[in-house]
Every structure is written in structure tokens, then in C-alpha cells.
Amino acid sequence: MTPNRPPTALLVLGFAAFLLAALSIVDMYLPRPYDGVVLTETPGSLRVQSVVPDSGADRAGIAAGDRIVGIGRELLRSKAQGAEALNDLEIGATAAYLVRRADGGELEEVAVELGRRQIGGTSYLYACLLGFSFFFIGLFVLLHQPRLRAGHVFFLLCCLFLVFLVCRLRPASYSAVDAFVLRTGTLALVLLPASFLHFFLIFPRPVWDGRLGETFGALRNRRTWATLLGVVYLVPALVFVYGVWGVQGLGRVGRSISGAPAGSWWVLALYMVVGLLLLAANWAHLPASRERRGAAIVLLGSIVGLVPFLVLAVGFPSFFQTEQFIFYGVVPLAAIPLTFAYAIFRFQLLNVRVILRKSLLYTATTAVVTLVYALGIASFNALFQGTGLARSPYFPLLFALAIVLLFEPLRRRIQGPMDRFFFAERARLQRAMVELGEALTGQQDPAQLVRDLVEVLPRLLGLRFAALFVAQDDRFVRAAGSPARPQDGRALDRPPPPGTAAELPAEIVVPEPLLEHLAGRTLARLDDLDLLRLRSPAVDRLASTLAEAGVDAVGLLASSRRRLGLVLLSPKLSQVTLEAEELDLLRGLLHQASIALETGRLLEERARRAELERDLEIAAAIQASLLPRRLDLGPGWRVAAACRPARHVGGDFYSILPGPALLYGDVSGKAVSGALMMMAASEVFHSLALANRSPEDLFDLANRRLYELGERSFVAVGYFSPNGAGEGSTGPEGHLTYLLAGQPSPLLRHGDGRVDELPFPEHRLPLGALRTGGYRPLAVRLETGDLLLAYSDGVVEAQGPDGEPFGQDRLETLLAATPGDPQSVVEAVLAQLDRFTHGELPYDDVTLLAIGRSRPAEIHTP
Numbered sequence: 001m002t003p004n005r006p007p008t009a010l011l012v013l014g015f016a017a018f019l020l021a022a023l024s025i026v027d028m029y030l031p032r033p034y035d036g037v038v039l040t041e042t043p044g045s046l047r048v049q050s051v052v053p054d055s056g057a058d059r060a061g062i063a064a065g066d067r068i069v070g071i072g073r074e075l076l077r078s079k080a081q082g083a084e085a086l087n088d089l090e091i092g093a094t095a096a097y098l099v100r101r102a103d104g105g106e107l108e109e110v111a112v113e114l115g116r117r118q119i120g121g122t123s124y125l126y127a128c129l130l131g132f133s134f135f136f137i138g139l140f141v142l143l144h145q146p147r148l149r150a151g152h153v154f155f156l157l158c159c160l161f162l163v164f165l166v167c168r169l170r171p172a173s174y175s176a177v178d179a180f181v182l183r184t185g186t187l188a189l190v191l192l193p194a195s196f197l198h199f200f201l202i203f204p205r206p207v208w209d210g211r212l213g214e215t216f217g218a219l220r221n222r223r224t225w226a227t228l229l230g231v232v233y234l235v236p237a238l239v240f241v242y243g244v245w246g247v248q249g250l251g252r253v254g255r256s257i258s259g260a261p262a263g264s265w266w267v268l269a270l271y272m273v274v275g276l277l278l279l280a281a282n283w284a285h286l287p288a289s290r291e292r293r294g295a296a297i298v299l300l301g302s303i304v305g306l307v308p309f310l311v312l313a314v315g316f317p318s319f320f321q322t323e324q325f326i327f328y329g330v331v332p333l334a335a336i337p338l339t340f341a342y343a344i345f346r347f348q349l350l351n352v353r354v355i356l357r358k359s360l361l362y363t364a365t366t367a368v369v370t371l372v373y374a375l376g377i378a379s380f381n382a383l384f385q386g387t388g389l390a391r392s393p394y395f396p397l398l399f400a401l402a403i404v405l406l407f408e409p410l411r412r413r414i415q416g417p418m419d420r421f422f423f424a425e426r427a428r429l430q431r432a433m434v435e436l437g438e439a440l441t442g443q444q445d446p447a448q449l450v451r452d453l454v455e456v457l458p459r460l461l462g463l464r465f466a467a468l469f470v471a472q473d474d475r476f477v478r479a480a481g482s483p484a485r486p487q488d489g490r491a492l493d494r495p496p497p498p499g500t501a502a503e504l505p506a507e508i509v510v511p512e513p514l515l516e517h518l519a520g521r522t523l524a525r526l527d528d529l530d531l532l533r534l535r536s537p538a539v540d541r542l543a544s545t546l547a548e549a550g551v552d553a554v555g556l557l558a559s560s561r562r563r564l565g566l567v568l569l570s571p572k573l574s575q576v577t578l579e580a581e582e583l584d585l586l587r588g589l590l591h592q593a594s595i596a597l598e599t600g601r602l603l604e605e606r607a608r609r610a611e612l613e614r615d616l617e618i619a620a621a622i623q624a625s626l627l628p629r630r631l632d633l634g635p636g637w638r639v640a641a642a643c644r645p646a647r648h649v650g651g652d653f654y655s656i657l658p659g660p661a662l663l664y665g666d667v668s669g670k671a672v673s674g675a676l677m678m679m680a681a682s683e684v685f686h687s688l689a690l691a692n693r694s695p696e697d698l699f700d701l702a703n704r705r706l707y708e709l710g711e712r713s714f715v716a717v718g719y720f721s722p723n724g725a726g727e728g729s730t731g732p733e734g735h736l737t738y739l740l741a742g743q744p745s746p747l748l749r750h751g752d753g754r755v756d757e758l759p760f761p762e763h764r765l766p767l768g769a770l771r772t773g774g775y776r777p778l779a780v781r782l783e784t785g786d787l788l789l790a791y792s793d794g795v796v797e798a799q800g801p802d803g804e805p806f807g808q809d810r811l812e813t814l815l816a817a818t819p820g821d822p823q824s825v826v827e828a829v830l831a832q833l834d835r836f837t838h839g840e841l842p843y844d845d846v847t848l849l850a851i852g853r854s855r856p857a858e859i860h861t862p
Contacts, residue, residue, distance in 0.1 A: 006146040010155055014139060017159040021135075021166040024181045025128055027173050028120030033091045035112050037062060039079050045069060045100075046076055056113040057097075065102030071095055083174045091116050119173050127330055131165035133337040134158040141350050151350055153199045160195055163188035168258070169330065186260050190240045193271035194233040200275035201232075204282055204295050204349070236271070239263040257317040265317075269310040276302055291462070294343040301339025308332045449596055450479045453567065457589075461582060464550065464570040467504055468557075476508045476566045504549050508566065511538035515563065518556035522587045523567075525553045553583070555590045559598040567593075616648035623649050623675055626682070628656045633722045636734070638852040640822035642830060643845070649675035650845035652792050653682050657689040661721035664849045666743065666792040668714045668766075681706060681715045681767075695719055695739045699767065699775040703741075706768035714766035716742030718790050719777075720851060734853055736788065739777040742766030744793055744808075747815055751785030755812045758788075782853035789815055789825060790851075794844035798833050806836055822850030 036055020039046045045067045051058050062068075070076055071085040072095060089095055097110045138158025145151040168185025172178060201207050243261020257265050276299065283295040312329040343349035450468050457466045465483050469476035483504065513536045518524060526543050533540040546554065546568065555567035567590060623645075631639040631654075639662065641654045651667030663685055667677040684705050685698070692698045699719070706715055719739040738746070741764055745757045763774045782788060791811070798806040811829070818828040826848045833846065 033114040034117035070098040305335035652845035652847040703773040746790040
């Protein structure tokens with residue numbers, strides 16, 4: 001993993017460039033022996049162009065027009081030779097000059113006392129300041145974006161500008177270090193074009209992200225890109241070697257400008273022009289307005305700074321190292337570092353966010369306003385001095401009060417523009433994030449929320465992509481609309497350069513340690529998970545997969561009830577990481593997105609629940625309609641029944657079979673599954689009872705049929721048939737044949753109020769439990785006034801608020817104390833159950849069946 005610090009090689013290079021520039025400056029400003037003569041070269045000799053007043057040459061009588069033939073015992077043929085001869089002497093020494101006067105007289109030997117001078121002047125000092133401004137801006141970018149590739153190349157470019165300006169554009173000193181410094185400056189001249197073009201190939205974004213990438217798809221291949229850079233750096237070196245050792249007589253190629261081959265200067269001009277064209281093309285297609293404004297400032301500054309320099313240095317080399325060239329060619333170069341500094345400061349160019357403390361700005365503003373008011377007080381005192389108004393004892397008080405009242409409003413009026421200038425981008429981002437958060441909070445459509453996150457968020461932060469994964473059970477599945485491959489942030493349907501990132505997975509299984517980590521932070525960068533990755537191999541594998549897909553940060557969407565989703569964020573388009581302030585804004589935004597997503601889910605669940613409620617109400621109505629409206633066992637019998645499901649629909653039922661016979665049942669299971677099984681069981685009994693009136697045969701066949709359903713759902717059934725146990729059997733008057741399969745034993749209330757429990761048959765397992773049944777009926781006699789109460793287990797198992805069951809004892813007591821017909825008993829039991837459970841949701845379905853014995857002449861219509 002790349003450390004969060006600049007590459008060591010770049011730091012060493014910067015340190016070496018700084019030392020070399022410092023050495024050149026020291027060499028320029030060291031005192032040197034000086035005679036005061038300004039020479040110009042003429043064929044065969046050196047002519048005196050002018051003489052500095054009160055210099056050693058002036059005192060020795062040397063005048064303009066004289067020719068200097070030699071110094072000491074050395075004959076001179078060039079100015080460089082004369083400068084070297086003076087360097088061998090000391091300040092204050094007297095040198096013998098061999099001079100031929102302007103009138104053409106004999107040679108004279110003149111004693112010249114050497115004074116003191118420094119070679120470096122104001123123009124060279126300006127070039128040095130310019131070079132160091134490049135260096136410190138590049139160092140600032142490198143330290144603030146240590147992993148940014150464009151920042152690395154920019155620092156290299158700034159170091160080369162420093163060496164070029166300080167070491168190549170300096171006058172010759174002919175000292176011991178002069179040749180070394182000048183050669184290093186020439187090397188900077190050779191490397192400067194390639195680094196300049198390299199920088200603008202990847203700034204503000206790589207060329208493959210623009211139209212060149214669309215036109216020349218090969219630029220997106222890493223091998224092609226490396227080859228292109230190799231050619232870019234090789235050409236200036238070959239041109240330099242060809243210019244130094246090339247064939248003579250080939251025109252400009254064999255000539256030199258300021259000691260360097262003219263070809264190298266032409267390559268510098270060509271590369272810089274191409275770099276400016278690339279910057280202009282990049283600027284025209286940048287998606288973010290902030291990037292466009294910053295790039296436009298840099299483009300303008302580069303044009304203003306480079307064009308005069310290149311035109312004069314390459315087109316008019318005779319101007320080189322003259323005051324005119326320094327003024328017209330070097331001075332405009334200041335526009336380059338100034339515009340870069342402004343763009344970095346104002347528009348966070350190269351994604352360098354400059355942090356300015358507002359307290360510092362407020363202090364500076366207060367100091368400025370205080371100075372203005374102090375000048376105002378002094379001016380007013382001077383203006384009204386000696387007047388009657390000034391002599392008034394109230395004048396100082398009123399004037400001071402006016403100053404105090406105007407001080408704070410003026411400071412605020414000044415502070416407002418300062419805040420808008422220095423913090424405009426931060427305020428814009430905050431406003432945009434707040435607006436997006438408000439849009440997300442009011443968003444109820446999950447699909448629109450996904451679009452807001454994956455489309456709007458990358459544009460705001462300049463990300464390559466954002467993706468949303470929705471929680472499903474223990475997995476996170478990529479939401480519809482989230483990109484499968486990383487995008488470039490301008491057209492979400494356009495794939496990134498091949499080989500730059502792997503495809504995003506369709507689903508992600510997030511290890512629990514990472515979920516717990518994100519639960520406390522909401523958002524985390526992958527680089528901050530090092531310790532967690534060491535502890536959990538699963539987290540390490542997932543982080544590696546996400547890093548290969550170009551993910552920089554992971555955010556968790558969660559509510560107090562559940563985990564909702566996962567947000568994956570890439571680095572910015574310039575491949576820099578998200579900053580702390582942006583991460584804080586994103587955390588707030590993800591909280592709002594979580595609220596919106598939870599709200600959307602709740603609304604969706606509520607809609608589904610409402611739809612299910614409607615369906616269940618319809619099913620309950622249908623199920624209720626399936627229960628017989630009339631129960632008639634013949635003359636002398638009174639019947640009442642009730643069936644109350646625990647949910648909308650249930651598994652209890654009662655029915656009248658041919659015979660006649662009463663049947664009531666309780667299916668294992670509740671709600672929809674119980675209702676479906678109830679309908680199946682009821683249909684089985686009805687279809688079998690048409691051909692089988694014997695209860696033994698009916699139960700055996702029904703048991704087999706239910707067993708063969710294979711659902712392993714049991715049906716507890718009770719059966720009552722009057723006057724006999726089989727088809728055609730009349731039996732004794734007032735007798736009921738009954739058969740129980742899994743149902744509780746019915747209760748018999750005698751006319752005197754006694755309550756007895758009917759005996760259980762020998763085999764009483766629910767139907768469908770075993771393949772073979774062996775069910776045998778029993779009989780019970782009901783006297784006039786007796787009442788039989790059959791019930792499902794939901795009656796005795798009903799629970800009160802404290803969890804106490806209703807119980808059989810309470811049911812027997814209630815039955816004994818409730819005289820009346822079957823309908824009254826059923827209603828009394830239901831009312832007592834409601835009071836006991838306090839209206840809470842029933843624990844199980846409740847079925848009641850009451851059979852009373854009346855006189856034979858009575859006819860009961862339920």
C-alpha cells in the first residue's frame with residue numbers, strides 16, 4: 001500500500017535542486033576583483049565601450065575607444081579570457097594593463113587598481129525569486145498531495161524551472177563552480193520540455209479521459225502510454241546530443257543560444273506550445289465548473305508567461321542575457337507561478353485544499369479596519385484642529401461614539417467579500433450537499449434515491465463513480481442503476497480505460513467486523529482499515545477486491561432497526577483521495593440517505609401490509625361464507641356454533657355432513673396455511689361422507705387421504721351424529737354418537753347443573769398423523785334440558801395479560817353457571833374469553849359447538 005508521504009526520490013531531487021540554486025546565487029553575489037571596464041569584442045582585440053566613473057580604470061586614465069591588449073603578461077583575445085584573468089587576481093591588487101590608445105599610438109602599460117563588485121544584479125535576483133516561487137509552489141503541492149501523480153510531475157517541473165532560471169540564465173562568473181552550475185542548468189533545459197509536456201498530458205486529467213482517448217483508444221493502454229512518455233523524454237535528449245556533436249553546416253541545428261544548442265531551445269518551444277494546446281483542449285471538456293475556472297486561470301497565465309519568453313529566446317537570441325530580454329522575456333514568466341498559486345488557493349487546483357482559519361481572516365480584517373479608523377481619527381483631528389467644534393468638550397465623546405458604532409458594520413461589510421473569495425468553493429460544496437440531502441430526505445422512491453446517489457454525488461465531488469448496494473438478508477446486492485464498471489464522472493454509461501479497474505461485484509458479503517466498524521463511523525476509507533484487515537482475513541479479502549475495482553471509501557446506510565445498504569465511492573477523477581471535510585459532509589448525507597431509504601422501505605412495507613390486509617379480509621369473508629348458516633340435527637335437537645380465527649383467517653371449522661352429522665375441526669397451523677388446510681380437510685370429509693355414512697369408515701378414509709397429502713399437517717376432528725352410529729341405524733332416542741380425533745373431551749351439563757367430561761375413545765390421534773387409524777365411536781345420552789359443549793383447544797389455552805391460560809376448570813365453572821339454550825352458552829363463553837384476554841389478540845383459533853336436548857315437539861331454527 002502506498003504510504004501517505006512523498007516519494008523519497010522526489011524529495012532528494014528537490015533538495016539537490018535547492019542546494020544547486022543556492023550555490024549559484026552565492027557564486028553570483030560573492031565579491032570579485034573589478035577594473036571598471038566595459039568591453040566589446042572586435043576582430044583581433046577588445047575595445048573599451050565605456051568606463052565606470054571613479055573605478056580603477058578611470059583613475060588609471062583608460063578611456064572609451066582604447067583597446068585592451070593584455071592583462072599582466074597574458075594577451076587577451078576574448079572577454080571571457082579577460083574575466084578569467086581578473087579572477088586570478090585579488091581585490092585591491094594592482095594589475096598591469098597593456099593598452100593601445102584610441103588615437104592609434106604605441107602600446108602603453110598602465111597600472112590599474114582592482115576594486116570590488118558582484119556579478120549578480122537586480123535582474124538576476126528577480127530570476128532567482130521567480131525560480132524559488134516555482135519551487136515552493138511545487139513543494140506545497142507535493143506535501144499536500146503526496147500520492148497524486150500529477151503532483152509528482154508538477155514538482156519535477158518546478159524543480160527544473162528553478163535550476164533553469166537560477167543556473168542557466170545567470171551571467172558567467174568564470175569561477176571554479178561556474179562550469180558545473182551552467183552545465184546543470186543546460187541539463188535542466190534538456191529535461192524541462194519533456195516534463196512540461198508530461199505534466200499537461202495528465203493535468204487537469206489524463207488525456208485519455210478526453211477526446212484524444214476517444215479518437216486514439218490505444219492511449220488507454222498502459223504499455224502504449226509508457227512508450228509515448230519514453231518518446232517524449234527521449235527526443236529532447238537526442239536533439240541536444242545532435243546539436244552538440246552533430247554535423248556542421250546544417251543551419252540552426254549547429255548553432256547555439258546562450259551556450260546551449262539552438263535545437264534544444266526549439267524543442268522547448270515546440271513542447272511548451274503542444275502542452276498549452278493540450279491544456280486548452282482539456283479545459284474545454286472539463287465537467288466541473290471549479291476545474292474549468294482553475295484550468296482557465298492557469299492557461300491564461302501560461303500563455304502570458306511563456307509566449308514572450310519563447311519568442312525572444314528562440315526568435316531573437318541576440319537579446320539573450322541583456323536587460324531588454326530580462327524585462328520583456330523573463331519578467332512575464334512570473335504569471336505562471338502566480339496563476340498556479342491563485343488557482344490552487346482559489347479553486348483547489350490539483351485538489352489541494354488550502355485551509356484558512358476564519359479567525360486569522362477576522363484578525364486581519366479587524367487590523368485593516370482599525371488602521372482605517374485610526375487614520376480617519378487623525379485626519380479629522382487635523383481637519384478640525386483650532387476650530388470651535390474641536391474645542392467643545394463633547395466633540396471627542398461624540399466622535400469616539402460614532403467610530404464605535406461604525407466599526408463593527410464596516411468590518412462585517414469587508415469580511416463578507418473576503419469569505420466569499422476565500423471560502424467560495426467550500427460554501428458551494430456545502431450548499432450543494434445540503435440541497436442533495438434535502439432532496440434525499442423528501443425522496444420516497446428508492447429508485448430515484450439510487451439515481452441521486454450514483455449520478456449527482458459524483459458530479460458534486462468530482463468522483464469517478466458511486467455505487468449503491470442494497471441489503472438483502474446477509475448480502476448486499478448492487479442496486480439497479482448503479483454502475484457495474486467504474487465511470488469517468490461525465491458520462492455514466494462510458495467505461496473507464498481498460499485495465500484501470502476491475503468490475504464491481506454484483507453482490508457483496510460484508511464481514512461482521514467491517515459492519516461493526518462502519519456502524520460507529522458510517523464512512524471509512526479503505527486505507528484506514530489496515531488494522532482491521534490484519535485482524536480479519538475476510539475484511540482483507542473484501543478490501544482487496546474493492547481496491548481492485550477502484551473503490552476508495554465505503555459507507556454504511558443503516559437505521560436503528562436494520563442495515564439498509566452499502567455505498568462505494570471512488571477517488572476523485574484526478575485519482576486523489578477524499579479529504580476529511582468532504583468525508584464529514586458525506587457522513588451527514590449518508591445519514592439522510594439512510595432516513596430516506598428506511599422511510600421508503602417502511603412505506604413499501606406498509607403498502608404491502610395494507611394489500612395483504614385487504615386480501616386477508618377478503619379471505620376471511622370467503623372463509624366465513626363457507627361455514628354453514630344452519631345446523632340441524634333433526635327434531636328434539638338444538639345446535640349453536642361459533643368459529644373465531646386468531647388472525648383474519650384460521651384453521652378451525654365446523655360443518656354439517658349428510659346423515660345428518662356435525663363435524664368440527666382444528667388444523668395444525670394458523671393464518672393462511674391453516675385456512676388452506678382447513679378447506680382441504682372440509683372438502684375431504686364432505687366428499688367422503690356422500691358415500692360413507694359410517695363414522696369408522698369415514699374417519700379411516702379421511703385419515704388416509706389427509707396422510708397422503710404429504711404436508712404432515714394434522715387435523716383434530718370431533719364428530720356428532722344423533723340416534724345411531726351408522727347408516728340406517730336409528731338407535732335409542734336422545735343418544736348421540738360421537739368420535740374424537742385429537743380434540744379435547746366435550747363437557748356435558750346435566751339439567752341439575754352438574755358438568756361431566758365425556759370419556760375419550762381408545763384411539764384419538766389427529767387425522768393425518770398415522771397411515772392407519774382404527775377410530776371407534778362412543779355414544780352419550782342427553783336428557784331433556786341437558787347440554788353438550790364441544791370446543792377446540794384455543795378456548796382453554798387462551799391467555800390473559802399475565803400469561804395465565806383460561807383453563808378447563810374455568811370453562812366448567814362458566815358452563816355450570818350459565819343456564820339457557822346452546823346459543824346463550826356460546827355467547828357467554830365468547831364474552832368471558834374477551835374479558836379474560838382483555839381484548840388482546842387470541843393465542844389460537846376458537847371453535848365452540850353447543851348441542852341441547854329439547855322436547856320432540858320443539859323445532860329449533862338456529
